[in-house]
Amino acid sequence: MGYRGRHPSKFQYVQYIAGSLAYLMLHQLDAVGLVVHDTRVRHLIPPRANSKHLLNLLHTLERTEPGGETSMAPLWHELAGQLPRRGMVIILSDCFDQLPGLVRALRHFRHRRHEVILFHVLAPEELEFPFKRRTQFRNLEARGHRLLVDPHRLRQTYLENFQAFCRDLRARAGEMQIDYHLLRTDEPVDRALGIYLTKRQSRR
Amino acid sequence: MTFGFLNALMLIGLAAVAIPPVVHLLTRRRYDVVDWGAMQFLQVSESTRRRLLIEEILLMLLRMGLIAVMVLGLAAPYAVHPALATLGRQPNRDVVLVFDGSDSMGFAGGSRTPHEAAQAWATAFIDRLAAGDRVAVL
Numbered sequence: 001m002g003y004r005g006r007h008p009s010k011f012q013y014v015q016y017i018a019g020s021l022a023y024l025m026l027h028q029l030d031a032v033g034l035v036v037h038d039t040r041v042r043h044l045i046p047p048r049a050n051s052k053h054l055l056n057l058l059h060t061l062e063r064t065e066p067g068g069e070t071s072m073a074p075l076w077h078e079l080a081g082q083l084p085r086r087g088m089v090i091i092l093s094d095c096f097d098q099l100p101g102l103v104r105a106l107r108h109f110r111h112r113r114h115e116v117i118l119f120h121v122l123a124p125e126e127l128e129f130p131f132k133r134r135t136q137f138r139n140l141e142a143r144g145h146r147l148l149v150d151p152h153r154l155r156q157t158y159l160e161n162f163q164a165f166c167r168d169l170r171a172r173a174g175e176m177q178i179d180y181h182l183l184r185t186d187e188p189v190d191r192a193l194g195i196y197l198t199k200r201q202s203r204r
Numbered sequence: 205m206t207f208g209f210l211n212a213l214m215l216i217g218l219a220a221v222a223i224p225p226v227v228h229l230l231t232r233r234r235y236d237v238v239d240w241g242a243m244q245f246l247q248v249s250e251s252t253r254r255r256l257l258i259e260e261i262l263l264m265l266l267r268m269g270l271i272a273v274m275v276l277g278l279a280a281p282y283a284v285h286p287a288l289a290t291l292g293r294q295p296n297r298d299v300v301l302v303f304d305g306s307d308s309m310g311f312a313g314g315s316r317t318p319h320e321a322a323q324a325w326a327t328a329f330i331d332r333l334a335a336g337d338r339v340a341v342l
Contacts, residue, residue, distance in 0.1 A: 003241040010241070096242055126242045134231075137240040147246055148235060153256050154248065161245040 001094055002066035002140050005125040007185040011066040014092040014121055017183075017192045021090065022057045024193060028200065031087075034060060037075050038067025038141075047087070069141040073101025080108035088115045090196065095120055095169060103172045116178040117199060120169065124186050126162070129155050210280035217275040224267040296336040301326055303342065 001011040008016075018034065025032045031047035034057050043060050045053075072093060083089070089109055095102055095118075109116050125131075131151035139145035151158075166182065173180035181195050209215065240246075248256075303326075309319040316324075330339060 001241065003239065094241060096244060098244075123241075131236070131238070134235040136235050136237050137243065137246060138237060139243045140239045140241050142243075145243065147243070149246065150256075153259075154246065157248050157252060158245050161247075162242065165245065 001121070003094075003123055003126070005123045005185075007123065009066070010094055010121050010123055010185055013183070013185045013189065014119075015061050015064075016189045017092060017119070019058050019061050020189065020193055021196055022054060024196065026051070026054050032057065035079060036060070036064050037072070038070050041075065041079075042067065046084075066140075069139075070097070071101070072097050073105045076102070076105035077108050080105060080112055080114075083112065083114065086113045088117065088199075090117045090119065092119045092121055094122055094126075099165065099168055099172070102169065103176075106173065106176055106178055110176045110178065115199075115203075116173075116176075117196065118169075118173055118178050118180045119192055119195075120166070120180060120182045122182065122184060124184055127184065129158050129162075131155075206285075207281065207283035210282055212279060214275060214279040217278065218272060220275065221268045221271050223271065224264055228264065294334060296334065296338070298338045298340075299333065300340045300342060301329075 001014070002009055004010075004012075007013075022032045022034070026049065029049060031049040032053065033047035034043060034045040035041060036043040042064060045057060045060060072095070076091070106116065106118070129151065134148070134150050136146055136148045170180045170182075179195070179199060181192070183192055303322060309322070310317055326341075333339065
């Protein structure tokens with residue numbers, strides 16, 4: 001999530017979104033919790049509804065830094081078991097993991113009767129792959145993992161793989177009645193907020 | 205069979221064939237660096253990787269080949285051999301056609317008279333002459 005192109009890093013982007021959503025939710029008198037994780041859970045704030053809670057959440061968001069290699073599927077799966085009450089789970093992630101594991105974790109959330117909104121946060125460079133010159137891609141999440149490629153020739157393969165992944169994820173989420181939304185970091189943040197508010201409205 | 209180069213000194217230019225590999229080696233050091241998150245989608249299968257490598261090598265050989273062909277052309281290769289005679293430009297010739305004008309050429313025994321046969325042959329022969337050849341008819 002630390003990838004930064006010409007726009008805010010994905011991590012910064014979700015910081016904004018998470019903070020704004022927390023504000024909106026507390027304004028609607030919903031209890032809001034927060035989980036931040038990389039290789040393991042870094043912060044877990046249980047849902048509360050009071051006004052000081054917002055400060056706590058924002059403070060935590062501010063302090064967090066993007067972390068190491070993440071296999072998010074097992075973590076999500078475990079979290080699904082730990083959340084005490086039925087509620088709305090909003091996931092902000094680039095979902096760069098193996099699809100079967102992700103689907104299993106998402107299914108676990110649904111099994112526990114949570115409503116799930118999956119915000120798939122991606123950078124425009126990841127969606128379009130505009131690299132032209134020879135580039136060494138260094139894995140942000142695993143130091144030492146590097147690939148030196150000529151992007152011109154790789155672009156086709158990359159786009160096929162990437163788009164297939166996004167399509168599959170969207171399809172599997174749809175099958176489980178999970179709201180899937182693709183957010184680009186060059187889009188204004190309020191798009192995500194609008195989506196949340198619409199979903200909230202439809203529940204009433 | 206003898207062959208050689210009219211402009212043999214030009215062959216020194218064959219050293220230029222080394223230019224594409226040298227350029228490749230020099231620019232290999234230079235690349236952009238990107239800290240990237242979506243590594244899993246950059247993985248290509250072994251067969252694709254091999255295909256890309258073969259294409260790169262072929263392109264390199266093509267570039268070297270083009271330079272070599274150009275240098276060899278400038279060096280003006282030649283070959284001397286009887287079998288190659290028909291390939292080159294024939295020198296112009298002067299041709300004299302002598303027609304027998306005696307009465308025996310009017311013999312009407314076959315499908316046509318010898319005179320007519322001679323005319324047909326001569327016409328065909330003249331058609332086969334190259335531009336620049338000269339013909340006289342007696």
